Amino acid sequence: MSELQSMQSAYVGRFAPSPTGPLHFGSLLTAVASYCDAKSQNGTWLVRIEDTDIPRIYPGSETHILQCLDAFAFEPDADIIFQKDRLDLYQDVLNQLQQQDLVYACQCTRKMLGSNAIYAGTCRKLKLPFDHQAIRVKVSDQLICFDDRLQGQHCSNLAHELGDFVLKRRDGIINYQLAVVVDDYLQGMTHVVRGADLLDNTERQIWLGQLLGYPRLSYMHLPLAMNAQGQKLSKQNLAQALDPTQAPQLLQQAIAALHQLPVELDCPARMLAQAVAQWDVSRIPRTTQLAQIYQ
Incomplete structure (x- = not known):
């Protein structure tokens, strides 16, 4: 049952x-x-x-996220949830998959796997105990396709391109793929809009959703903002942090970067309202990268 059953909308x-x-x-x-x-x-x-990878949480970053949401006038329609508070939910789903023999324990380390990009299923039939081991989900030799609203049809055969993938690490950290699928379902999600760097994750998430009997979502993967070195803007590449005091100017730049009709420089709430009224997906570049350089 969705956590938002009482406020469900078509989107x-x-x-x-x-x-x-x-x-x-x-x-x-x-x-x-x-x-x-x-x-x-x-x-x-x-x-x-999405903070399941607790050792990688950067000090102060959650505070910065909340400050930016407020400064840019993004008002969510329900309380913000934190994945680190929901680890028992993900473990329950893992237990469900284990009971259905859809996952297995894996003792392979990164050193053992070397540079192999495709997991060969080494531990699939070993029936190892689940304690203190990585947990992998079984994939099948089949093509998974979806029609992205911007990027068009995207397909992957997980067995040939990835192999059985990890849902829980040896150190107990829940993998992003599992947490996002479970939460999208529990929150009643219908549409996912995110960066094109996550495009290749989608077939994994569709596969997991199929195993769990969850409904298929609609996806739209946005072109990425790039820096002068041809890298996507990211925390790893030391992209400049958003300055909440410059919210109107940055909001105007972001709307322009998405090729939307211009909005007047005003308070963020009115700018967002204007952007919503003018929103046109057909104007967004159907590429995986934006041409202009950003910092």
Whole structure:
């Protein structure tokens, strides 16, 4: 049962940043697009902090995320959830998959796997105990396809391109793939708007959703903001943190970067309202990268 059953709309979308560093301009593009896409369809827009990888949480980044949401006038339609508070939910789903023999324990270390990009199923039939081991989900030799609203049809055969993948690490950390699928379901999500760097994750999430009997979602993967070195803006590449005091100017830049009609420089709430009223997905470049350089 959805946690938002009482407020379900035909469209439920979300912004789901990870606090491994401060929000940057690329994060703002996703926030603007996900918000405008939901609100232009009279939908529900939620915020989820994806912080299952607790050792990688950057000090102060959650505070910065919340400050930016307030400064840029992004108001979620329900309380913000934090994945680190929901670990028992993910473990329950893992237990369900284990009972159905859809996952198995894996003792392979990174050193043992070497540079192999495709897991060969080494531990699939070993029946190892689940304690203190990585947990992998079984994949099948089949093509998984989806029609992305911007990027068109995207397909992957997980068995040939990835192999059985990890849902829980040996150190007990819940993998992003599992947490996002479970939370999207529990929050009643219908639409996912995010960066094109996550495009290749989608077939994994569709596969997991199929195993769990969850409904298929609609996906839209946005072109990425790039820096002068040809790298996507990211925390790892030391992208400049959003300055909440410059919210109107940055919001105007983000709307322009998405090729939307210009909005007047004003307070962020009025700018967002104008952006929602003018929102047109057909104007967003159907590429995986934006041509202009950002910092």
